[in-house]
Amino acid sequence: xxxxxxxxxxxxxxxxxxxxxxxxxxxxxxxxxxxxxxxxxxxxxxxxxxxxxxxxxxxxxxxxxxxxxxxxxxxxxxxxxxxxxxxxxxxxxxxxxxxxxxxxxxxxxxxxxxxxxxxxxxxxxxxxxxxxxxxxxxxxxxxxxxxxxxxxxxxxxxxxxxxxxxxxxxxxxxxxxxxxxxxxxxxxxxxxxxxxxxxxxxxxxxxxxxxxxxxxxxxxxxxxxxxxxxxxxxxxxxxxxxxxxxxxxxxxxxxxxxxxxxxxxxxxxxxxxxxxxxxxxxxxxxxxxxxxxxxxxxxxxxxxxxxxxxxxxxxxxxxxxxxxx
Amino acid sequence: xxxxxxxxxxxxxxxxxxxxxxxxxxxxxxxxxxxxxxxxxxxxxxxxxxxxxxxxxxxxxxxxxxxxxxxxxxxxxxxxxxxxxxxxxxxxxxxxxxxxxxxxxxxxxxxxxxxxxxxxxxxxxxxxxxxxxxxxxxxxxxxxxxxxxxxxxxxxxxxxxxxxxxxxxxxxxxxxxxx
Numbered sequence: 458x459x460x461x462x463x464x465x466x467x468x469x470x471x472x473x474x475x476x477x478x479x480x481x482x483x484x485x486x487x488x489x490x491x492x493x494x495x496x497x498x499x500x501x502x503x504x505x506x507x508x509x510x511x512x513x514x515x516x517x518x519x520x521x522x523x524x525x526x527x528x529x530x531x532x533x534x535x536x537x538x539x540x541x542x543x544x545x546x547x548x549x550x551x552x553x554x555x556x557x558x559x560x561x562x563x564x565x566x567x568x569x570x571x572x573x574x575x576x577x578x579x580x581x582x583x584x585x586x587x588x589x590x591x592x593x594x595x596x597x598x599x600x601x602x603x604x605x606x607x608x609x610x611x612x613x614x615x616x617x618x619x620x621x622x623x624x625x626x627x628x629x630x631x632x633x634x635x636x637x638x639x640x641x642x643x644x645x646x647x648x649x650x651x652x653x654x655x656x657x658x659x660x661x662x663x664x665x666x667x668x669x670x671x672x673x674x675x676x677x678x679x680x681x682x683x684x685x686x687x688x689x690x691x692x693x694x695x696x697x698x699x700x701x702x703x704x705x706x707x708x709x710x711x712x713x714x715x716x717x718x719x720x721x722x723x724x725x726x727x728x729x730x731x732x733x734x735x736x737x738x739x740x741x742x743x744x745x746x747x748x749x750x751x752x753x754x755x756x757x758x759x760x761x762x763x764x765x766x767x768x769x770x771x772x773x774x775x776x777x778x779x780x781x782x
Numbered sequence: 783x784x785x786x787x788x789x790x791x792x793x794x795x796x797x798x799x800x801x802x803x804x805x806x807x808x809x810x811x812x813x814x815x816x817x818x819x820x821x822x823x824x825x826x827x828x829x830x831x832x833x834x835x836x837x838x839x840x841x842x843x844x845x846x847x848x849x850x851x852x853x854x855x856x857x858x859x860x861x862x863x864x865x866x867x868x869x870x871x872x873x874x875x876x877x878x879x880x881x882x883x884x885x886x887x888x889x890x891x892x893x894x895x896x897x898x899x900x901x902x903x904x905x906x907x908x909x910x911x912x913x914x915x916x917x918x919x920x921x922x923x924x925x926x927x928x929x930x931x932x933x934x935x936x937x938x939x940x941x942x943x944x945x946x947x948x949x950x951x952x953x954x955x956x957x958x959x960x961x
Contacts (some may be wrong), residue, residue, distance in 0.1 A: 501957070512808045512809060518946055520943060552945060558953055588912060627939055643946075704929065717933045721935065726933060738919070738920070747930070748918075749919060763930070
């Protein structure tokens with residue numbers, strides 16, 4: 458499997474080009490709409506309320522992003538159930554889970570150096586999906602362009618995206634299975650741009666320095682090359698290895714390898730680490746539209762995560778082998 | 783949890799408990815099957831024909847499709863000689879349903895030594911792809927979900943919103959039978 462981290466110059470050139478085009482006239486092709494959506498998500502300040510639905514579960518959240526001096530600060534608060542929080546400042550994401558008194562802090566310094574993680578890698582997308590513009594619709598009081606990504610094979614799900622016709626911001630997104638059923642849906646009911654985004658909304662409601670919080674930190678550093686000790690025997694059509702990270706966990710000092718595969722919009726994470734406890738069992742689990750598959754082999758456990766069919770995770774996970782040393 | 787699902791079918795739970803059980807039902811395919819079965823059983827016992835909205839035949843067929851093929855001899859079902867009247871049909875359906883519930887509560891057939899269930903293949907209900915029989919993972923995964931969202935292209939397109947997938951409230955009830 459080829460390790461591609463050389464997409465940067467092409468991606469950057471493509472993005473600049475598409476943005477200058479976007480400024481003149483509404484784009485006519487779905488790929489340009491997707492690039493504009495990525496740009497909008499990273500450059501715009503906005504504040505809004507959205508709902509997330511998966512199966513019978515539905516939750517409403519408020520979200521605010523303020524971009525100043527090239528640094529994005531974002532905060533999400535779930536308004537139903539326990540008041541969970543996700544705060545992102547630059548490359549640090551902090552998730553607060555009040556029910557279990559846990560804070561997960563994730564530092565990912567390499568995020569920016571992997572633009573292949575962004576769906577503007579249109580070539581990769583078109584290998585796996587048919588892209589088409591599917592009319593206009595009104596979402597959260599705004600005119601939106603509908604973009605459909607129909608999978609070319611059963612290794613991935615379909616996507617239906619509603620993008621603000623003016624700003625490009627993703628207003629609604631639906632993940633669709635092979636039978637055409639919705640697996641999950643995000644949808645804004647209200648969005649306000651620019652100065653209307655309230656900086657007060659960025660403040661955490663929790664005092665994370667209080668002693669009762671359990672803090673889990675994880676820091677990702679770039680391996681710069683495919684992991685030397687592991688081979689991936691099984692490939693899945695359309696999925697490329699786009700990143701290889703080493704994760705250093707603060708507590709217990711456990712070290713894991715995190716390899717990322719993507720088809721341009723869906724991602725599969727493969728975590729490889731020594732087994733945490735004896736008798737560690739494998740298996741599978743579904744959390745919303747995200748599936749988790751774990752396999753234990755020798756003294757290592759391989760955990761595969763993604764918003765893709767279980768068979769895709771299993772195929773990638775079962776192909777992981779330690780190189781003979 | 784099955785008792786609570788049964789109680790929910792019988793409207794014997796208070797509002798808060800009912801809401802919780804309904805949420806768990808939303809996440810748990812096996813419990814949803816129990817929910818359907820309890821309804822069918824209830825209707826059989828009340829001598830009502832099975833409500834067509836549950837489409838029991840389709841569900842049973844779907845379940846058969848997703849269950850591993852068990853290579854064990856079974857007695858052929860005896861066919862009724864006479865046209866069935868509705869109550870008798872309902873009663874028969876009830877027997878089928880109870881049998882099947884018992885089966886699914888055990889988490890599939892235990893076929894003993896040399897069991898084929900570990901290697902049997904069944905189609906992934908969502909994708910039509912075949913996956914091997916996999917047990918339920920009973921380990922916390924929040925840390926992985928958060929790390930995964932950080933590298934997903936959707937996060938580049940949608941900001942922190944996809945992290946709602948990683949911070950779902952953990953079910954505080956005892957875990958249902960891992961299957």
